[in-house]
Structures are given as structure tokens and as C-alpha cells.
Amino acid sequence: MPLTLHVDTARWRDHLRAFTESATPDIVPVAKGNGYGFGNAVLAAEAAKLGTSTLAVGTYEELPDVGPGFAGDLLVLTPWRPWSEAPADEHVIHTVSRIADLQALVERGGRPRVVVEIITSMRRHGIEAAQLDSLVELLAGVRFEGFALHLPLAGDHADEARVLATAAFAAVPDVPRQLWVSHLAPPTAATLASQVGGEVRLRVGSALWLGERGALHARGTVLDVHVVRRGERYGYRQRRARRDGTLVVVAGGTAHGVALEAPSPAVSARQRMVSVAKGGLQATGRVLSPFHVAGQQRWFAEPPHMQCSMIWLPSGVTPPAPGDELDVDVRFTTTTFDRIAWS
Numbered sequence: 001m002p003l004t005l006h007v008d009t010a011r012w013r014d015h016l017r018a019f020t021e022s023a024t025p026d027i028v029p030v031a032k033g034n035g036y037g038f039g040n041a042v043l044a045a046e047a048a049k050l051g052t053s054t055l056a057v058g059t060y061e062e063l064p065d066v067g068p069g070f071a072g073d074l075l076v077l078t079p080w081r082p083w084s085e086a087p088a089d090e091h092v093i094h095t096v097s098r099i100a101d102l103q104a105l106v107e108r109g110g111r112p113r114v115v116v117e118i119i120t121s122m123r124r125h126g127i128e129a130a131q132l133d134s135l136v137e138l139l140a141g142v143r144f145e146g147f148a149l150h151l152p153l154a155g156d157h158a159d160e161a162r163v164l165a166t167a168a169f170a171a172v173p174d175v176p177r178q179l180w181v182s183h184l185a186p187p188t189a190a191t192l193a194s195q196v197g198g199e200v201r202l203r204v205g206s207a208l209w210l211g212e213r214g215a216l217h218a219r220g221t222v223l224d225v226h227v228v229r230r231g232e233r234y235g236y237r238q239r240r241a242r243r244d245g246t247l248v249v250v251a252g253g254t255a256h257g258v259a260l261e262a263p264s265p266a267v268s269a270r271q272r273m274v275s276v277a278k279g280g281l282q283a284t285g286r287v288l289s290p291f292h293v294a295g296q297q298r299w300f301a302e303p304p305h306m307q308c309s310m311i312w313l314p315s316g317v318t319p320p321a322p323g324d325e326l327d328v329d330v331r332f333t334t335t336t337f338d339r340i341a342w343s
């Protein structure tokens with residue numbers, strides 16, 4: 001039995017619909033990576049139900065996962081490079097972030113559909129404002145679908161977006177005034193649309209798919225339960241039990257991304273202390289697991305295995321039975337579930 005994502009389907013879909021309809025700018029759902037825990041094929045089908053005209057994917061390699069479920073336009077977020085295996089597909093919109101790449105695409109012919117990414121304070125991809133002038137001529141060789149801005153998560157970047165978009169449309173005046181943005185609140189995006197006198201398409205992943213967390217529950221199925229006496233050995237490491245207790249073997253291991261934390265910046269003094277404390281516990285061989293039994297987060301008996309974990313329960317806590325499910329804290333963008341249970 002598996003690590004399961006339980007979805008309160010009606011509540012989740014209500015949120016998806018409300019989010020999509022309430023936002024004045026057009027929503028472009030993003031399906032990429034692990035599909036935010038759902039998988040990209042599932043998200044493609046949901047986007048089709050929502051009726052959005054465009055779905056964004058992260059890479060060219062992800063296109064085959066969403067193609068069968070979504071018949072509309074497909075925006076590829078990773079910028080096109082000369083080595084990209086880009087299909088010649090009328091539905092595909094390329095992101096271009098270097099003048100040389102735009103030139104190369106033009107030379108290949110076929111007038112591909114392109115969005116031109118402008119670099120922001122994020123400093124990931126994009127052409128510099130100073131290069132905008134060289135766009136005018138090249139854009140004649142493609143079908144221009146707009147400018148793209150990928151904004152940082154931290155801070156307020158509404159002004160930055162307005163300044164960059166205004167400069168871009170001033171440099172290239174005779175094109176559709178369409179702007180693709182990320183990480184702006186829908187009302188801010190609507191304001192931006194009126195400021196630049198254009199259409200704004202809001203690319204959204206997390207806030208859409210994971211915006212109603214109460215509709216999503218991750219649970220691991222208990223596979224086995226063993227009573228262990230003080231001094232007895234257990235596990236790959238053959239560690240000795242320091243007191244009587246119960247080992248609970250539960251679905252959910254490293255292969256699912258369970259208990260693998262993405263690096264996060266420990267910003268505040270308190271966060272740094274928590275990290276030190278966690279490190280200290282790791283040094284003594286005890287690590288708090290993301291699994292809950294009887295309302296409490298429990299210790300790993302040893303580091304998680306490939307597909308399951310061993311959890312330590314002190315004697316006195318009533319152990320679960322095989323077949324029961326344990327709540328597990330997961331990070332949805334790094335977790336691969338065995339199955340989704342729609343209810």
C-alpha cells in the first residue's frame with residue numbers, strides 16, 4: 001500500500017475555478033516538475049476543465065506529458081536554446097531570452113511563436129533593456145506573442161514590472177501589447193495591465209494548485225508494526241533500542257521525496273537556532289520524522305529507506321495497525337505520490 005495524496009475533489013476544484021475566474025488577467029496554469037504532487041498529466045486535464053487557453057510547462061521534455069490532456073496552446077517556460085529538442089508544433093510557444101537565440105530561431109524558418117523574456121531583478125534569464133532595440137527587425141521573422149517577466153517572490157515588484165514593460169513596448173511599438181508575468185497578485189497584475197495598456201497573462205503554479213491546502217492530505221499506509229524490547233537490535237544500522245517501544249513501518253521514503261528537505265535560507269536568528277538544534281539531534285542519531293501518530297510528530301527509528309520509513313513509538317502510545325494511514329507533512333513540489341485518492 002502506498003503513499004497517497006487524498007484530494008477533497010469538490011473543494012479543490014471550487015478553489016481552482018474561483019481562482020481562475022476571479023483574476024481579471026488571464027490565468028496561465030503552470031504544470032512542471034513533479035506536477036506539484038499531482039503529476040503533469042493530471043494538471044493538464046484540470047487545466048482543460050478550467051478552460052484556460054494556454055498551459056505552461058517547464059521544459060520541452062514535459063510537452064508529451066501534457067499534450068494528450070490539453071488541446072490549447074503550450075508555453076514552454078525554459079528559454080529556447082540551439083540544442084533544445086523543440087517540436088514543430090503550432091500549439092507550442094517558445095520563450096526566447098537571448099538575441100542570438102532569436103536570430104537562430106528566425107534562421108530556422110517557419111515563423112515560430114515566441115515570447116521574449118526581459119531580464120528582471122531575479123537575474124535568471126532574459127535580454128537586457130539595452131538590447132531591446134535589436135529586437136525590432138528580428139521579430140519580423142517570428143510570430144511575436146508578447147514579453148515575459150519572471151519576478152522574484154520576495155518584495156513588491158509591481159513598479160519594476162511596470163517600468164520594464166513600458167520600456168519594452170516603447171522599444172518595439174508595433175506589436176500586440178501582451179505581457180506574461182509570474183508572481184504578481186491577480187489585482188496587481190490587473191493594475192499593471194491598465195498601466196501598460198495591454199493584456200496581462202498571469203503564469204501561476206503554487207497559488208493555483210496548492211492554494212487550498214485544506215483540500216489536500218498526504219498519508220502513508222502502515223505496512224508493519226513490531227514490538228521491540230530495550231536492548232534489542234533493529235534496522236539497517238542494527239541500532240539497539242534504548243527502551244521498550246514499537247517500530248512502525250510506513251509507506252513513504254526517499255524515493256517519494258519524503259523527509260528530503262529542499263535547502264531553505266535560514267534567515268532569522270531563531271531559524272538558525274532551530275537548524276543548529278536539528279543538526280544536534282541528527283548528530284545523536286535522532287531525527288524527527290514528518291509522520292504523525294496520535295496527533296504527534298514522531299521520531300524516525302533510523303533514516304528513511306527507499307520506499308518506506310521506520311518510525312519509533314515509545315511504549316504507552318497505542319500503535320496503529322497495518323492498513324491504517326498516518327498523516328505525513330510533505331513539500332508538494334518535491335513529493336511523488338504512489339496514487340491520488342479523489343473523494
Ligand SMILES: *Cc1c(COP(=O)(O)O)cnc(C)c1O
Nearest residue numbers: 030077150182203204205206207
Ligand atoms: C515555475 C514558474 C512559474 C510558476 O511558479 P509558482 O511559484 O509555482 O507559481 C511561473 N513562471 C515561471 C517562469 C516559472 O518558471
